[in-house]
Amino acid sequence: MKKLWASSALLPAGWAANVGIDIAEDGNIAAVHEGIEAAQRERLPGPLLAGVANLHSHAFQRGMAGLAETLLRGADNFWTWREAMYRCAMRVSPEQLQAIAAYLFIEMLKSGYTNVTEFHYLHHAPDGTAYTNPAELSLRTIEAARQAGIGLTMLPSLYCQGGFAGETLRGGQQRFATDVGMIQEIIRRLREHVGRDPQCSVGLAPHSLRAVPVGLINEALTALGPDDPVHIHIAEQTREVEDCMAATGRSPVAHLLCHVPVDQRWCLIHGTHMTADEIRDVAATQAVIGFCPITEANLGDGIFDLPALIEANGRFGIGTDSNVMINPFEELRWLEYVQRLRHRQRGMAVPPGQSGSIGGALYRAVTSSAALVAGRRIGQIAAGYRADFCVLDEDLLSLPDLAGDAWLDSAMFAARTNPVRDVMVGGVWLVHAGHHAGEEAAKMKFDRAMREIADV
C-alpha cells in the first residue's frame, strides 16, 4: 500500500485540506482521508489534481506538427490540410509509429494528461496491403503507451468508404480501409493482448458517418460489451453536414441519433456544427461531446455553441486530436476564449446565473466526464478510481499565495510555462519535477523516425 499526503487536493466535493490517499497494489485508490496528519505518508510538494483524460488523439499526426503552416495554394482549409495529413500517414512504418506515439505520450504525461484515447485509423501497410497481424499498428500504439506509462483507451477505427455515397477509398485512405469483420477481429486480438491490464481498455471508433453507414455501425457494435466506449467524428465541417443532409435528409447528429443507440459510453468528437435542438438531444443521451479546441482553431473548423450545451446540462471533455500542441490547460483556455470572442462575454463555461471560478468549472467538467467514455474509472480522487494524479508547481503559477480554484484559474489563463510538476498513473510516479525518466531515449527514437520519414 502506497500512502500519500497533500496539503490541498481537489476531491469530487471540492478542495479539501490535509488529505491522505491510500493506493492499493493494483494502482486503484483504496481510501481517501480528509483532515489527517502527514505522519509517515509521502508528502506532495503542491496542490493535487486528478489527471486529465485526453479524449481524442491521432498519434501519428504528431509527426507533422507545425509542418502544415505554409500556405501553398492561396486558400487553405481542412480539406487541403487533410491531403498533407494523408501524405504523412502514407509514410509511417510500424516502428516509426511506435517511436512517434511513445514520445508523444511522454509529452502528454508531462503536461498533465494521464490517459489518452487513441482514435486509431491506420491499419494497413503504406501500399494498402494487410499486415500479417491485422492489429499490428494498434498493438504498436499499446506498446508505446506501456513504454510511456500513460493510461490508454484504444479505439480501432472502422473506415469503410470515402463519402456518404459509398465512394471507394483512394490514395492515402488505403491504409484506413476496414470492414466490420476485420475491425471485430482487431478488437478480439487487442482484448486478448491487453488481458486484465488495468491501464488499458478497448472500444470502437466508427470513423465518421461519411466513412461508415449507420447499419454497419450497429453491426460492429455487436462485438462490444455494454460499457465499452464508442467514439465517432460527428460534425466537424459544414461540408460534412451538407453532404449528410443531401444523402440522408438529416444532419449527422440527427441521423446518428435516429438509427444508433447512443448513450453515456458514446463520445461525439467535434460537435462543432450542431443546432440548439441537436445539442439538447445529445445532452439527453448523456453522451459526451469531445472538443479539440486547439486543433479546431488550427484547422479553421468553426465554433461550437458551448453555452447551449452547458444550459442543457450536457457533458463534455477535451482532446488533442492532431497533436499540434499538447497542453490541457491551453486546450481549456481556447475552449473558453473562442466563446468570449464569439459572445463578447466572459465566463461562458459557468452555468447561467451562477458565479464561481471559470478554471474550476472547466477542470471539473472535463475530469468528471472522463470515466465512461474512457472505459475505466478515472478522473476523480476517490476510492475505486485509478490513482492518476498531477501535482502543480506553485512556483510556476502567475502569482504567489494562491489557493483552491485560483490555482486552476492561474494554470489555465496565466501560467508562463507548464505548471505541472509531478505526474502519477496507476500509483506509479512517472514525471518528477517536470522530467520523465524515459524522455531522452524516446526523443532520440522520435528524431530518428522523423528523419527517416523526411527522407522517403
Ligand SMILES: [Zn+2]
Ligand atoms: Zn480526429
